[in-house]
Amino acid sequence: METALTALVGVRHPIVQTGMGWVAGPRLVSASANAGALGILASATMTTEQLRDAVREVRSRTDAPFGVNLRADAGDARERVRIIVEEGVKVASFALAPSRELIAELKDAGVVVIPSVGARRHAEKVAAWGADAVLVQGGEGGGHTGEVATTVLLPQVVDAVDIPVIAAGGFHDGRGLVAALAYGAAGIAMGTRFLLTSDSTVPDAVKAAYLAASVKDVTVTTAVDGLPHRMLRTDLVAALERAGRARALGQAVRRAAGFRKVSGLSWSRMIRDGLAMRRSRGVSRELSWSQVLLAANTPMLLRAAMVEGRTDVGVMAAGQVAGVIDDLPSCEELVGRVMREAGVVLGGLPGVGSPAAGLSPPRPIP
Template sequence: MTSRVLTTPLCELTGVRHPVVQTGMGWVAGPRLVSATAEAGGLGVLASATMTLPQLAEAVREVKSRTDQPFGVNLRADAGDAEERVDLLIRERVAVASFALAPSERLIGKLKDAGVVVIPSVGARRHAEKVAGWGADAVLVQGGEGGGHTGSVATTLLLPQVVDAVDIPVIAAGGFFDGRGLAAALCYGAAGIAMGTRFLLTSDSAVPREVKQAYLAASVNDTVVTSRVDGLPHRMLRTALTDSAESRSLLRRLPDALRQAVAFRSLTGMSWRRMIGDGLAMRRAHGLPFSRLLLAANTPMLIRSALVEGHPDAGILPAGQAVGVIDELPSCAELIDGIVTEAARILRERSTAVHQP
């Protein structure tokens, strides 16, 4: 395995050996994947948005039983119980809190006072400047190539903007899958890379093998960014469901969305009050009309149908464009070792070439 050959400010900040982050993918980033990433020297991040508070507590303790390495938890800043989740992270001494939406200045301060590293995810320079001004320790910036909810600006344009705008470590996401990408990100001034699709497609991922095969069979042209599924730009594999969503009217899709939202409530044990409160918070954050909020509430069950139950044609398969260049299922240890080794070699060779007379 690789020795500690690429130490960056991200490593120093979080205590990980390698500047590689596994993102908090809903239904995918559970204790098994997170602990495997942590053991391999990367920063594994638990996805908590699809967990109740007791489920999150159990997942955190399971990760801690599997590894003594640092790991993180991804939180929804607009969740009705965000405060309780922050308190849980503090009690359990979780190393890193990441956020899909910008947390409040007060929450950032509370976590930092307890020694928890705060890393919000952003999709624009102004958002990075805002959270940096509020005291965030680092920022993860995702370009349009990334999977799930994403923006329209390519990583190669967004990343240098953010690096130039803030004086905290910047983690690059969107389109990364190998050591060449890590080397390029470091040359741009990033402190590391974050990957979702690449970690989903590992042997440590709990996603059913037949679903992984659907991902492996995809080309770089087989993803689509659509707002027709949940009202927000969402990059996913093109399937029969996405084609249907693109062709059917909003009115025709609402009954199915309502049934899925009821199923999600039953599965998670969330109260209607909590679901409505979270929905209103999402509406304020994204400016969604009420009809689109119902579609957004529907999304977790559609993702679960594909990634947990193994029905890719009946659900959503979030995917970055990098899916089209991935053709194997390494372990997390093999993946991170290969990425860091390749990046170190490339940087060493380029440095030697540049300094030759």
């Protein structure tokens, strides 16, 4: 199935595996790439040395194109860009909008730039700055998310920009891919669905918690870091939501003390990071001290679950689709299944002369 996305980045299928911190490491990314999707390596939770090693490990596992996700507001963003360029990475994706200068630097080096956005105006801005494509996430998506559903946000962005649009938030199967194409997208991006594969390094106990979750067990809360954050509802999340400001501050300090030992960050650095994270997302309301500390520690809260398997003290970012996923296929099995389903759905649409504008007719996929 050829779309503007497959043509742009050179993958076989219009599917993106998103750059999830502590989850999208070399094993998952290379498995996604070998399956014909665009695997995205998450670099925000790596040092620069670890990033270079991870890129080289992915390269040793696959000849297919892959990408690296960056935080545009990171103090060492330009050093990470240099690594991407030197190592010949095909795609740079961004969790926050990169500057015009950063986009130009990457494009001059032949790197495809794909920022992630949650609003039409943000898509318009990065498109005007020269982004090659844009990934738009609706409110169904996991992690920090907005309020507008994908079915409303996606067509707005498609109508507003003239670059390929990748749809994220609520996708897990071939029906979703066809729906996104019908809206005008060039492909879909999936996070939770790739997290729940046999190629994911997430501990089994954490995967079991995702598989056991219903749609109602996936919630949006501001209790963790003061920002809307979609995740599995756990005892930790419930406790944070029930806690008053003084109690929340005490909990945040205790958890911060423990995570500080793991991260090696000083108290002052953690507070600065928390405030910077807040400002980078344009949140204007005052941030409590507990939220400052928790914002700085959010990556470590995720690490506790995604790496250490501590569902009791960690948080588990999750898209709403977690409530409808019930298996752990390999990436190859998942991508093949999505494409077969898409072919069946496209072929079964009544009164359609061709599957979709710009698409080649679906072919049976073994």
